[in-house]
Amino acid sequence: MSYKRDQYGIFAMLCLSCLIFAGLSGCKDAPAPNSGAIAPAISCNDVTGEYVNLSQLKNRVVVLYFWSSKCCGDKLKQLEPFYVEQKFNGLSILAIEVGGSKDSVSSFVMNSGLTFTNLTDEYESLSRSYRVVGFPTIFVIDKNGVIRKKISGDIKIDQLTRLVTPFL
Numbered sequence: 011m012s013y014k015r016d017q018y019g020i021f022a023m024l025c026l027s028c029l030i031f032a033g034l035s036g037c038k039d040a041p042a043p044n045s046g047a048i049a050p051a052i053s054c055n056d057v058t059g060e061y062v063n064l065s066q067l068k069n070r071v072v073v074l075y076f077w078s079s080k081c082c083g084d085k086l087k088q089l090e091p092f093y094v095e096q097k098f099n100g101l102s103i104l105a106i107e108v109g110g111s112k113d114s115v116s117s118f119v120m121n122s123g124l125t126f127t128n129l130t131d132e133y134e135s136l137s138r139s140y141r142v143v144g145f146p147t148i149f150v151i152d153k154n155g156v157i158r159k160k161i162s163g164d165i166k167i168d169q170l171t172r173l174v175t176p177f178l
Contacts, residue, residue: 043140045158049074049151050139052104057116057128065155067102071177073170074149075105076131076142083118085146085164092167093126099178100153104129108137108145152177 043050049072052064064072077086086105093103103126107115112130119128131137140149143162150159150173159173 043149043157044160047157049149049155049157052129052136054129054136057112057119057130060127062104062127062129064104064151068155069153070100070102071153071174072149072151073101073103073174074140074151075103076108076137076140076145076147077105078108078145079110079114079118080145082146083122087122087124088167089126090122090124092171096171096174096178097126101174101178103127106131106136108134108142150174150177 049064052062052074054062056062073089075086075089077083089103089105093101105124105126106129107118108131110130111132115128115130129136140147146161146164148159148161148165148170149157150161152158158177161170161173
């Protein structure tokens with residue numbers, strides 16, 4: 011009986027030591043990007059094969075629209091008239107489908123007539139860097155690459171227009 015108690019004691023001390031070491035080692039998740047933070051980098055090809063780099067979109071207001079084909083396809087289509095109206099005023103939209111394949115997203119984009127930039131995040135690296143936990147999640151990024159607003163959940167286009175317009 012004493013032997014088992016000693017084993018549990020040693021195990022508990024090892025666990026406590028590991029927790030203390032992990033806390034002192036400085037390993038922490040990067041903070042979630044919020045208003046006022048520089049937007050995390052995006053550098054990849056869109057569904058048409060064109061190279062996209064968020065830093066090349068400085069001097070443009072960028073709306074990042076994280077979505078999933080399971081819930082948000084119809085909502086995504088509502089962005090098209092807004093984009094067409096504002097693209098010459100300095101608006102860019104990067105729609106990022108999380109978890110889907112390039113082929114399925116490309117087909118959806120073509121069938122829906124979407125003209126703004128569409129990306130896939132098949133391995134969820136972009137959504138992790140932006141700490142996306144639900145869909146849609148929208149970030150409004152100003153012309154200097156600073157996040158001005160994060161919206162978790164659905165938003166009506168007129169509300170999005172009011173949020174974006176002051177930065178154009």
